[in-house]
Amino acid sequence: MERLIEKYNVAVPRYTSYPTVPNWNAESFTKRAYLDLIQTDFAKANQAGLSLYIHLPYCESLCTYCGCNTRITVNHAVEAPYVDALISEWTQYLAIFGDKPRVREIHLGGGTPTFFAPSELKRLIEGILAKAEVTEDASFSFEAHPANTTEEHLSVLASIGFDRLSLGVQDFDPKVQEAINRRQTPEEVERVTAQARKLGYRSVNFDLVYGLPFQTEAGVMNAVNEVIRLKPDRIAFYSYAHVPWKRPGQRAYDENDLPQGEEKLNLFVKGRERLMEAGYHPIGFDHFALPEDSLYRAYEEGKMHRNFMGYTDLRTDFLIGLGVSSISDIVSAFAQNVKSVEGYIEQVQKGEIPVMKGHILGELEKVIRKHILNLTCQHGTSWDAAPAWEQAYMENCMPLLDEAKADGLIEASFHSVKVTETGKYFVRNICAAFDKDYQGDTVAKQYSMGV
Numbered sequence: 001m002e003r004l005i006e007k008y009n010v011a012v013p014r015y016t017s018y019p020t021v022p023n024w025n026a027e028s029f030t031k032r033a034y035l036d037l038i039q040t041d042f043a044k045a046n047q048a049g050l051s052l053y054i055h056l057p058y059c060e061s062l063c064t065y066c067g068c069n070t071r072i073t074v075n076h077a078v079e080a081p082y083v084d085a086l087i088s089e090w091t092q093y094l095a096i097f098g099d100k101p102r103v104r105e106i107h108l109g110g111g112t113p114t115f116f117a118p119s120e121l122k123r124l125i126e127g128i129l130a131k132a133e134v135t136e137d138a139s140f141s142f143e144a145h146p147a148n149t150t151e152e153h154l155s156v157l158a159s160i161g162f163d164r165l166s167l168g169v170q171d172f173d174p175k176v177q178e179a180i181n182r183r184q185t186p187e188e189v190e191r192v193t194a195q196a197r198k199l200g201y202r203s204v205n206f207d208l209v210y211g212l213p214f215q216t217e218a219g220v221m222n223a224v225n226e227v228i229r230l231k232p233d234r235i236a237f238y239s240y241a242h243v244p245w246k247r248p249g250q251r252a253y254d255e256n257d258l259p260q261g262e263e264k265l266n267l268f269v270k271g272r273e274r275l276m277e278a279g280y281h282p283i284g285f286d287h288f289a290l291p292e293d294s295l296y297r298a299y300e301e302g303k304m305h306r307n308f309m310g311y312t313d314l315r316t317d318f319l320i321g322l323g324v325s326s327i328s329d330i331v332s333a334f335a336q337n338v339k340s341v342e343g344y345i346e347q348v349q350k351g352e353i354p355v356m357k358g359h360i361l362g363e364l365e366k367v368i369r370k371h372i373l374n375l376t377c378q379h380g381t382s383w384d385a386a387p388a389w390e391q392a393y394m395e396n397c398m399p400l401l402d403e404a405k406a407d408g409l410i411e412a413s414f415h416s417v418k419v420t421e422t423g424k425y426f427v428r429n430i431c432a433a434f435d436k437d438y439q440g441d442t443v444a445k446q447y448s449m450g451v
Contacts, residue, residue: 002262004407004426009261012428013435014241015376016308017327017334018369023437024334024359031355034335035096041330042097045318049104049135052128053309054086055323057111057341060148063182064249065170065212067241069325070111071341079120082341085348086322087127092353093320094131103128104135104316106161107309108142114149118156125160139163139314141203144192146184151195158199165196166205166236172226173219176212179253186226193230203293206232210267211240213257217270224271228278233293236310237271238286239264265425284311284376285427304377311377331366334359364393364436372431375417379424382416391415400433 013020057071058078071078094101106125113121125140141164142157154165169189170182177183193204206227210220227235242258244250259267272282280288281296283304289296298304298313305315308327319329321337324344328335335358338344347354361369367390374381383394394415401417404410409423410430419427432438 004409004422005262005265007403007407008426008429010429012432013438015372015428015431016306016310017329018372018435019359019361019365019437020435021327021334021336024357026357026359029333029335029358029360031335031353031358033360034330034333034355034358035353037332037360038093038096038330039098041318041332042101043099045316045330046097046099046102048318049102049138049316051105051107051307051309051312051314051316051319052103053107053109053319053321053326054124054128055109055111055321055326055337056082056113056116057324058082058115059110059112060115061181062249063180064252065180065182065209065240066249067243067247068109068111069339071324076115076117078341079116081345082323083116083120083124083127085345086124088348089322089354090128092348092351096353100131100133102133102135104138105309105312105314106138106140109309110143112145112148113142114144114153118150118152121153122156122160125157129160134161137314141165143168146188146192149192154192154195154199154201158201163201164203164205165192165201166207167192167232169206169223169227170209171212171215171219172223173215175214176219179213179257181252186230189226190230193232203233203295205234205236206230208235208237208271209240210237210271211242211259211264213253215259215267217267220267220271221274224274228275231290233290234295235275235280235288236286237268237275237288239268268425282424285424287311299377302378306373306376328355332361334361367393368434368436371434375419375431376427379419379427380417384415394434397434401430404430404433 057069059070059072060074062072138161140162142162143166146167167189171177172186196204208223208227242250275288276282279290281291282288283296283299294313295304295311303315305312307319307329317331321328324337324341325339326337335355337354338347338356344354371381383391398412401410401412405412408420409426411418411420419430423430
């Protein structure tokens, strides 16, 4: 394994989208073209239902490991104006849709959504749903900080349809928590989990991160064992992305403080083994679920999906992002909102959709996206029934996987690729072989390392 890590530990995208954001063709994108595509595709997408991602950027303190777009403040007077802006932005989308949207999925991300008072979160969701229909199979979720999530948060959100939550655990080691400025105790995590289950939440996810500064195998295994004791339905156990050139907060420590190479991967390997011993099934490339959880069933049935919200069991092909820096994904196009809170609110108050950049997908990009989704969600893809031009593209990419095949990462035929157990550690590298924009080490400053 050490040889494989040394070979494949290169900068590579996480493929939450394709094309990846650094490769969007912003010069040819126009807001008008994006809005026209929404009007064209909305009716068809609305039959299955829409997904909404709502970005709530505020945090009271900066978690130095974080790569999200956040605004640090202890001034809670910012809540009401921001909620007003979110509802106003959604109202502008309603005018473009021209028909009542059917909402299938809502996810509140951050920042820290539980920075907001329960009353403001309720006002936000009721404002969003006032002129929308909720599908029968809808599922709403939110991200929560265990240290500031109250029973009132959980109760109010449950009363308006939320049935899933994700708790950012990361690690319980005090030295690690000090370095990343993120503190919560096992008792706080246990409290929130127990309260959520009592209120009827059907799925609780914990986030764990490996590769954080000062992490040790003993510390990570302690966190994994604490998580197993609390038995969340899902676990995201993912690699820390060290990109200090993008996130200055990560300069609070340096590369010498981070576990590297085989040492880092060993944290994941040992944790993965322990989770599997405890009955969790690996899905995707960094997620685990109990067999009764809906995400595991979706994975088994080949229905699991991946987008900017992560892995989901409810596939929709129409995701509208609301709020500062949010990204919309409507299959034919991506669009990202302005990244500053002030700029976002200003544009919304002017009656403008606050999009600052985006990308219109070509037919080849849609094909590549489909196969990358298959690899990240199903650990395999095939093109034997595809049009001749698609087959030609995929077959031309296959020589780039010759070494991966020789190294036992994939099983390949003329028209298909299947990821092996070893290859699951390197899925991002396998996907990169089909990425027409990927330039290997020349993009080192754009993406995090593969391991």
